Structures are given as structure tokens and as C-alpha cells.
Amino acid sequence: MRRTLLITGASAGIGAETARLAAMRGYDLALNYRQDHESAEAVAKAARAAGATVVLCPGDVSDPVQIEQIFATLDAAFPQLDALVNNAGIVDLHIRMTEVTHARLRRIFDVNVIGAILVASEAVKRMQAGGRGGAVVNLSSGAARLGSANEYVDYAASKAAIDTFTKGFADEMAGERIRINAVRPGFIDTEIHAKGGDPDRAHRIGGSLPLKRAGTVTDVAEAILFLLSDKASYITGTTLDVTGGR
Numbered sequence: 001m002r003r004t005l006l007i008t009g010a011s012a013g014i015g016a017e018t019a020r021l022a023a024m025r026g027y028d029l030a031l032n033y034r035q036d037h038e039s040a041e042a043v044a045k046a047a048r049a050a051g052a053t054v055v056l057c058p059g060d061v062s063d064p065v066q067i068e069q070i071f072a073t074l075d076a077a078f079p080q081l082d083a084l085v086n087n088a089g090i091v092d093l094h095i096r097m098t099e100v101t102h103a104r105l106r107r108i109f110d111v112n113v114i115g116a117i118l119v120a121s122e123a124v125k126r127m128q129a130g131g132r133g134g135a136v137v138n139l140s141s142g143a144a145r146l147g148s149a150n151e152y153v154d155y156a157a158s159k160a161a162i163d164t165f166t167k168g169f170a171d172e173m174a175g176e177r178i179r180i181n182a183v184r185p186g187f188i189d190t191e192i193h194a195k196g197g198d199p200d201r202a203h204r205i206g207g208s209l210p211l212k213r214a215g216t217v218t219d220v221a222e223a224i225l226f227l228l229s230d231k232a233s234y235i236t237g238t239t240l241d242v243t244g245g246r
């Protein structure tokens with residue numbers, strides 16, 4: 001039986017690689033993205049070629065109305081939802097916290113915290129209704145532990161909120177066989193660093209890590225798929241570092 005997986009932010013980076021691997025491991029996919037339709041189509045095409053049924057669910061997770069639309073599209077395609085990779089997330093330019101603005105905080109927290117919590121809540125309601133349990137993996141960040149001084153302390157704080165949310169929601173849902181975990185990627189080679197104005201960040205810092213390299217999207221996607229799988233059936237409420245040792 002193929003399981004159904006919703007991935008937010010699936011048009012690029014970690015989300016796109018998770019979709020590619022999940023299709024090969026027997027999941028059908030609901031793929032969310034915000035604006036990059038062409039890239040999302042390419043991810044869907046590769047997943048279909050691997051045997052998955054795929055529906056695209058465009059929408060901005062920072063907008064509650066668009067979250068409703070994402071789930072309406074998902075519900076029309078799939079009667080059941082088994083798993084969520086709560087991946088959509090943003091950074092912003094490097095600043096010191098004495099320069100932070102309300103508009104910037106709103107943007108970061110609306111996507112990374114409020115959007116992620118609302119998406120997880122909607123997904124878990126569907127897992128409860130299905131009656132066969134489920135699994136959620138939230139995308140935190142090594143930044144939640146390290147604080148990201150002189151880069152984006154606000155982003156780090158948004159990911160620390162995800163760690164706490166993961167633990168609390170996991171405890172609420174454990175009795176219903178719905179497992180909720182998180183991964184904390186470190187310095188992973190994706191476009192997110194260019195969006196934060198520092199395209200070389202992962203490779204520049206990667207060499208100074210204990211494992212002496214930047215992480216790949218596959219490093220993170222493999223950890224996510226492990227936590228979703230039955231191999232992790234006794235793991236809930238935990239956050240797994242995928243950080244090259246830092």
C-alpha cells in the first residue's frame with residue numbers, strides 16, 4: 001500500500017530531494033510550493049516517473065486562506081494523509097539584532113512558525129480521521145541551538161520555536177499513533193543561502209565542521225525519510241541534528 005505524503009516547500013532544495021526519494025520509496029505525493037511552478041512541475045514529473053501519484057498544491061503557508069486551499073487540493077486528490085514533511089521556510093539578509101524590523105520578524109515568523117504550526121495541525125487532523133496513525137517531520141535548524149549571531153538570530157529563534165512545538169505536539173498525539181519529530185539541518189548546499197545574500201555560506205563554513213564539508217540535500221532527505229518510516233516507529237518528540245558534527 002502506498003502512503004500519502006504532503007511536503008511543503010517542495011519546489012527546491014531539501015523539499016525537492018525529499019520528494020524525489022519518497023517517490024522511489026513508495027509514497028504518493030502532495031507537493032506544495034509558493035511561486036516556482038516550473039520547478040515544482042519538474043519535481044512532480046520525476047516523482048511520477050518513479051511511480052508516484054502526484055498532485056501539486058500551490059500556496060503560501062504564511063497565509064491561512066492559502067493553507068485552506070492547499071488542503072482542499074490535497075483532499076480532492078487523496079482520501080487519506082499518512083505523512084507530512086513540514087519544510088517550507090525562509091531566511092533573510094544577515095543583520096545584527098539592533099537592526100531588526102517588525103516587518104522582517106513578521107515575515108520570518110509567519111512562514112517558519114505560524115505557517116508550520118497551522119500546516120501541522122491541519123495535516124494531523126487528517127491523520128486522526130484516517131485512523132491509521134501517521135508521521136510528521138518538521139524542519140528545524142542547527143541555528144536553533146547555535147543562535148546564528150551576526151547572521152539571523154531571528155531565524156534561529158523561529159526554528160527554536162519549532163523544536164518546542166515538535167516536543168509538545170508529539171506528546172499530545174502519541175496516544176493516537178501519530179509520531180512527530182524534527183530534523184535540524186546544518187550548513188546544507190541549497191539556494192536558501194543565496195536568498196539570504198550569502199550564496200557561498202554552506203561551502204565556506206563546511207570546511208570548518210567536524211565532518212569537514214557542507215551537507216547535501218540527500219543527507220537531510222535520508223534523515224527525514226528514516227523518521228517518517230516504520231524503522232523509526234519508537235521515536236517521537238525528538239529532534240535529529242544533521243549538522244556535520246557541529
Ligand code: NAP
Pocket residue numbers: 008009010011012013014015032033034035036037059060061062087088089090091111139140141142143184185186187188189190191192193195202
Ligand atoms: P530553499 O532551497 O530556499 O527552498 C525553500 C522551499 O520552500 C521552496 O520550495 C520555496 O518555494 C518554499 N517556500 C518558501 N516560502 C514559502 C511559503 N511561504 N509557502 C510555501 N512554500 C514556501 O530552502 P532549503 O535550504 O531547502 O530549506 C528547507 C528547510 O530547511 C527550511 O525550513 C530551512 O529553514 C531548513 N534549513 C535549511 C538549511 C540549509 O542549510 N539549507 C539549514 C537548516 C535548516 P518557492 O521557491 O516556490 O518560493
